[in-house]
Every structure is written in C-alpha cells, then in structure tokens.
Amino acid sequence: MSDAKPISVLGICGSLRKASFNAAALRTAIELKPAGMAVTVADISQIPLYDEDIRAQGFPAPVETLRQQIKAADALLFACPEYNYSMSGVLKNAIDWASRPPDQPFAGKPAAIISAAAGMAGGARAQGDLRRSMVFLDMHPLNKPEVLIFQAQNKFDADGKLTDDVARGLIGDLMANLLSWARRMSAK
Numbered sequence: 001m002s003d004a005k006p007i008s009v010l011g012i013c014g015s016l017r018k019a020s021f022n023a024a025a026l027r028t029a030i031e032l033k034p035a036g037m038a039v040t041v042a043d044i045s046q047i048p049l050y051d052e053d054i055r056a057q058g059f060p061a062p063v064e065t066l067r068q069q070i071k072a073a074d075a076l077l078f079a080c081p082e083y084n085y086s087m088s089g090v091l092k093n094a095i096d097w098a099s100r101p102p103d104q105p106f107a108g109k110p111a112a113i114i115s116a117a118a119g120m121a122g123g124a125r126a127q128g129d130l131r132r133s134m135v136f137l138d139m140h141p142l143n144k145p146e147v148l149i150f151q152a153q154n155k156f157d158a159d160g161k162l163t164d165d166v167a168r169g170l171i172g173d174l175m176a177n178l179l180s181w182a183r184r185m186s187a188k
C-alpha cells in the first residue's frame, strides 16, 4: 500500500441550478476519483456580484470561505458550463472575487476542468477562456484528457447519472491524471 499523503481537491461548479449537468459531471468525478484523493465541493451560490467598493471594506463571508477552501486544497477541479461561448458569469464572478489580493489563493494550484454543454463543442470555448484566466492566475492547468460532454441533455439520466461510457472513461482518466499532477506539484 502507498504511504503517500492524500490529495485534497476542491470542486467549483459554475452552474447553480439543481439539475445542472455540470454539477452532475462533478458528482461523477467524485464517484470515479482514484484512491488517495478527497474531493469537497465549494458553495458559490451566495457570492455577490463583484464590487470593488465592497471589497475595499473586506471580503464578504462566502468569498472569504471560498478563498480559504482554495488555499487549503492541493488541487482544484472546475465544472465549467458554456454560456455564449464563454464560461458562466457565476463562475467568472467567483474567480474574480477569490483572485483579489492579498495572497491570491489560485497561484501554484494544479487544476483540471470538466464541462457539459448542450452544444456540439461540449464547452470547449468556455474551457479555452477559463484556461486563459488560469494562466493569468498562475494555476497549473492539467491539459489532458479534455472532458467535453457535448449534447449533455442526451448523456445523463433523469437522476443525473452520466450514462455515456466514453465520457465516464475520460472523467476517470482525468481524475487519475489530476492525482499524479497534484502529487508532482506538491511533492506529496
């Protein structure tokens, strides 16, 4: 048995709706995670719209919580919906809040992305934009495999279970790669 320390992952989902395919994909990632990894999911539903005047008075409690969760995590896993060819405003807003100084917590974090979208590109354009923000914030994005669940409305059952074997395989591979990527970054 390996005596390597477990890797803690924080999941951040950019959709707030109950029946979200991205939230369901995140649950699938938790289901398929390898041994040696623990995943918790952030609640970003109470984060207000970014306002520099509010920030000047201190981070609102839901933002402070997110910042602490990001700091404490060994790695991040974004579930990234595609809205009008980009990431959702909900996700961008949470990232914008958490990214503000001092000690922006994303720096140095290994991070992976999964997407589920109604269109044929499966969220590829949103992931491209998220990756740009990740680079600016000094995260270490995992490149492969790309998890782009296209025509998501046909790939989950009524209970939100991902029924597509190809997508399930890719998510399993992504989680295994995230574990080794995070171990390399953290020397755990």
Ligand SMILES: Cc1cc2nc3c(=O)[nH]c(=O)nc-3n(C[C@H](O)[C@H](O)[C@H](O)COP(=O)(O)O)c2cc1C
Binding pocket: 015, 016, 017, 019, 020, 021, 022, 023, 081, 082, 083, 084, 085, 086, 116, 117, 118, 119, 120, 121, 122, 123, 152
């Ligand atoms: C404002 C808005 C914009 C959207 N734009 C896109 C898009 O650019 N590409 C796409 O594939 N789907 C688009 N969709 C459809 C979403 O992929 C679909 O609603 C999906 O279920 C959202 O993710 P969720 O299930 O996690 O909430 C859009 C949906 C909304 C509400």
